[in-house]
Amino acid sequence: MTSGTTGAAAALADLPPSPAVWCSGLRKRYGRQTAVEDVSFSVARGEVLGLLGPNGAGKTSVIKMLLGLVRPDAGEVLLLGRRASDPRSRSAVGYLPELFRYQPWLTPREVLDLHVRLAKADVRASERQECLALVGLADRAGDRVGGFSKGMQQRLGLAVALVARPELVVLDEPTSALDPIGRVDVRDLVLALKSRGVAVLLNSHLIGEVERVCDRVVILDKGRVAASGTLAELLGQREVRLRLAGVDGRIEDRLRAAGSLTRSGDWFTVQLTADDDGVTVPDLVRDLVGLGVAVHAVEPVRISLEERLLAVLRHDEPTAEGTQR
Numbered sequence: 001m002t003s004g005t006t007g008a009a010a011a012l013a014d015l016p017p018s019p020a021v022w023c024s025g026l027r028k029r030y031g032r033q034t035a036v037e038d039v040s041f042s043v044a045r046g047e048v049l050g051l052l053g054p055n056g057a058g059k060t061s062v063i064k065m066l067l068g069l070v071r072p073d074a075g076e077v078l079l080l081g082r083r084a085s086d087p088r089s090r091s092a093v094g095y096l097p098e099l100f101r102y103q104p105w106l107t108p109r110e111v112l113d114l115h116v117r118l119a120k121a122d123v124r125a126s127e128r129q130e131c132l133a134l135v136g137l138a139d140r141a142g143d144r145v146g147g148f149s150k151g152m153q154q155r156l157g158l159a160v161a162l163v164a165r166p167e168l169v170v171l172d173e174p175t176s177a178l179d180p181i182g183r184v185d186v187r188d189l190v191l192a193l194k195s196r197g198v199a200v201l202l203n204s205h206l207i208g209e210v211e212r213v214c215d216r217v218v219i220l221d222k223g224r225v226a227a228s229g230t231l232a233e234l235l236g237q238r239e240v241r242l243r244l245a246g247v248d249g250r251i252e253d254r255l256r257a258a259g260s261l262t263r264s265g266d267w268f269t270v271q272l273t274a275d276d277d278g279v280t281v282p283d284l285v286r287d288l289v290g291l292g293v294a295v296h297a298v299e300p301v302r303i304s305l306e307e308r309l310l311a312v313l314r315h316d317e318p319t320a321e322g323t324q325r
């Protein structure tokens, strides 16, 4: 029995860590209004998942069900391998709600102290101060929150979400009140979390922000998953189309060196590799001109996440090439 238990424990220790979020068949109705219907997805450790969708699509309702703040009518949730009904499931989760308000008589330092105590985490004062510095509030640590602007309160909300060293961070519209520099800061912050293996679930209407930081995206529409996948899956592979005159075998070899090549008349399509660092196309064009080719057109062929989102929501599905014409 004992050896069996030990064996089972060893086998469990060898298993890969459970996903940060796993949910299946989530449903929520408010009266006759269906807010969420049959939503399933997961977020791996260290992965950044973006939740997109129009107003009322059900994003916040999904987040609240994941966090056990709203009871689903159907479906299951596991957070960091534990059921959402288990209070321990939330101890390693940092959450920035869409609507946040902190006690106006407290200082940021006191707000963080309170949250560290509530999370029963062992976070030293210096680390708490570092957390305030990370969100740009180091100089205001001793001021009363009541005098803070909305953006400063949102920064404090971020510090609260991060202070207890979470393994999963859920950010519901984290930059809605932030200035452009603050938005860049949050982007860097999300990438820093990811590099430490922290999973992030990001709900944002700022599609550019989602496109820059997210590994995968779930698009909700009228409470249902309308599309989901990695950015590469959703947006297609990146290609460049060139209209060229004066192309011979040597020039085709140069084009092929940039990626796999297809030709249709004087249009050449080069499929760029996934790890393209942004210099392939300028280098190619420079070489082509140097080789005496007349370059009439250079068109990138990759739809933006915004185009893709609009296509999904309007129920028309353009091909990557189709949007360029």
Ligand SMILES: Nc1ncnc2c1ncn2[C@@H]1O[C@H](COP(=O)(O)OP(=O)(O)OP(=O)(O)O)[C@@H](O)[C@H]1O
Pocket: 030, 033, 034, 035, 053, 054, 055, 056, 057, 058, 059, 060, 061, 062
């Ligand atoms: N407490 C509630 N009582 C009644 N209806 C609700 C409640 N919460 C959400 N809803 C309804 O559920 C639907 C989804 O709302 P939800 O807030 O989840 O959408 P959202 O995608 O987060 O929207 P937004 O982008 O505007 O924040 C909406 O029709 C909303 O009116």
